[in-house]
Amino acid sequence: MDSEKWGIIGGGIMGMTLSHRLSQKGKNVTLFEAASELGGLASSWKMDDVEWDKFYHVILLSDFRTRNILKEIGLEDELNWVETKTGFYINRKLYSMSDTIEFLKFPTLNLIDKFRLGLTIIVASRIKNWKRLEKIPVTTWLNLWSGKNTFNKIWLPLLRAKLGESYKKTSAVFIWATIQRLYGARRSGLKKEMFGYVSGGYKKIIKSFKETLIAQNVVIKTNHSAKAVKKLSTGKIEITFKSGFTEQFDKVIVTLPAGISAQLCQGLTQAEIQKLNGIEYLGVVCVSVLLNKPISEFYITNITDSWVPFTGVIEMSALVDKKYFNGNSLIYLPKYVTSDDKIYDQSDEEIKESFIEIFKKMYPWIKQEDIKFAGVARARNVITVAKLNYSENLPEIKTSIPDLFIINTSHIKDGTLNVNETVRVAESKLNEILEKS
Ligand SMILES: Cc1cc2nc3c(=O)[nH]c(=O)nc-3n(C[C@H](O)[C@H](O)[C@H](O)COP(=O)(O)OP(=O)(O)OC[C@H]3O[C@@H](n4cnc5c(N)ncnc54)[C@H](O)[C@@H]3O)c2cc1C
Known part of the structure; x- marks a missing residue:
């Protein structure tokens, strides 16, 4: 040595x-x-008799470096790949947005808006030189390609949900990188999402x-x-x-x-x-819920309704075999906040109560007695805010x-x-x- x-x-x-x-x-x-x-951030915790990630994690087909590490530590054969679906929660309703037909049926946007939304995704996925995007605010770039209507109805609520008010100082690299990552997860041709996890998490x-x-x-x-x-x-x-x-x-x-x-x-x-x-960092407060029934067919449900306090709903059990959760469904309700947000002054009980109240409103068939466990995980310095000219x-x-x-x-x-x-x-x-x- x-x-x-x-x-x-x-x-x-x-x-x-x-x-x-x-x-x-x-x-x-x-x-x-x-x-x-x-x-x-990748550690696990106990939720009653279930032990799984404290914060939700998936592996994408394009995560070659992660997959290489998995190979080196002997876990390559433990990877499971699953076709997943994406949902949207808009105006108190759940919609699937997992293929082109569903995209065309998507509510609140007219055909031109949808075309521009699709175009934005295609343009972002084709851009190679991200450096020039650093000079453009994400709001300007999205308005340019998607138009005002799509921006206000789709992008703005999503940006707010993911970045809080920091979206105002974020560059277009953020949306470019997000689209690039998700686009890479889709198999060319089929355009289906394949997400992976290791048995045991x-x-x-x-x-x-x-x-x-x-x-x-x-x-x-x-x-x-x-x-x-x-x-x-x-x-x-x-x-x-x-x-x-x-x-x-x-x-x-x-x-x-x-x-x-x-x-x-x-x-x-x-x-x-x-x-x-x-x-600058954004932190995350994430409520994990173990339920005795599923809530949807979606791994991720994006939320555009501003009355919902969390960023999205992640149904881990739509991806991971329920045997790892003793037959239960595992759901994460994350909220991204600036690291000085008042939510950090709230107790776990207060956060749980407020999130679960809204969660039950979103999925009215869920009753309190269906919830087997609820817990709060927090981290203050998680995602850096990609401001203009960040890399410089x-x-x-x-x-x-x-x-x-x-x-x-x-x-x-x-x-x-x-x-x-x-x-x-x-x-x-x-x-x-x-x-x-
Ligand atoms: C909600 C959420 C969802 C995510 N989803 C995904 C996903 O789906 N797929 C994916 O690939 N990634 C995902 N990630 C990202 C992934 O977890 C991170 O990229 C990764 O864990 C970052 O590792 P790190 O070592 O940089 O930071 P950290 O994990 O924060 O490690 C820093 C370590 O330093 C320790 N430490 C702190 N202070 C001290 C000190 N004074 N002395 C010694 N040690 C100290 C901490 O305890 C910690 O263990 C997600 C993260 C979060 C929060």
Whole structure:
């Protein structure tokens, strides 16, 4: 083994991928995670007697980097591919929008509006040069291609649902990346959605990934919350943990959200701190519900009605075999909010109550006694707001402190937040670091 000692802070997919690739190159790696288990946003939790992802996750056919990791950790054969459907909830009614005929029957839009909506999707899926879209507000771009009517009836409610009021400062790269990802999920010709999951969910992925890391001699230290990182006069980088424990490394990579990384790393320049703090995040509050019956045939139901407090309805059991949920249906009700939103002051009980009340209004055949479990998961720094000229204002991976690097999902500049993009950033940025050092 190479004697160079690397410390990685953050045991989510980013930190795990970095540790995996570094250890494959023979580096001596220690991975630190604040929680008691690895996984971060991709970790699982218990809902009564069911254990599944805390936040809903699917794998797309085009997620080649994720699939490659699955192969390396021995889970390739555990992937299941399922044809799924998409629904829309508009003016208190559910509609299917999963093929061309359903698209043509779609309510509230006339034929010209529908044509323009379809055209927008085709145009976005054909654009290769995303860079010029960074200069255009998403609202301007969508109005241009879809027209005012379609924008107001479809895009605006969807943008609000996904980005809150931050949609106003978001560039057209956001919608381009979203359409590109979903379009890639459709098989050419059939235009059907194929989504995938691993039997056992991310719990199994994280477990196998962890076992692979251990087999590659990565030292994993959970319950280690980093408090400070600094360069010593000896040239080593020292990490201090909340417990008071310290450890020294030749090189350290921090994978935490930009603002938190700025607080952690001591000795950064003012310009670096400003750039890191300039990255804005959206958080998510997500209610999971276990029900004794299905609610629809849709994996995703997009919502355009503004009286519904959540962004969409994700029926995991429309994708995943119900045997993993003991025969129940698993539904997620996510809401994306700015990280200072008042919802974070509400208790889990308050959030559950308000979301489930509306959920029951949307699906009036659901009774309280059908609900076997409801729980709230929250995360504050999840998706970065893709503002105008986003990629030009990103902090450098290599900080001004020699041997200290910050790599996180804010470096996804031409994609949506997902595991595949997270792996892509980890792998490509690590190559940059290793080539230069
Ligand atoms: C609601 C939701 C739905 C999603 N759906 C999908 C999907 O369908 N498909 C898909 O591919 N992806 C999806 N994703 C995205 C995916 O979960 C992320 O891309 C990925 O998990 C990001 O990993 P990360 O390591 O960058 O961040 P994180 O998972 O946030 O990891 C950071 C880690 O650092 C730890 N940490 C924090 N502070 C400290 C500290 N001081 N010291 C040490 N450790 C610390 C945290 O505990 C955490 O484990 C979804 C995410 C969410 C929230």
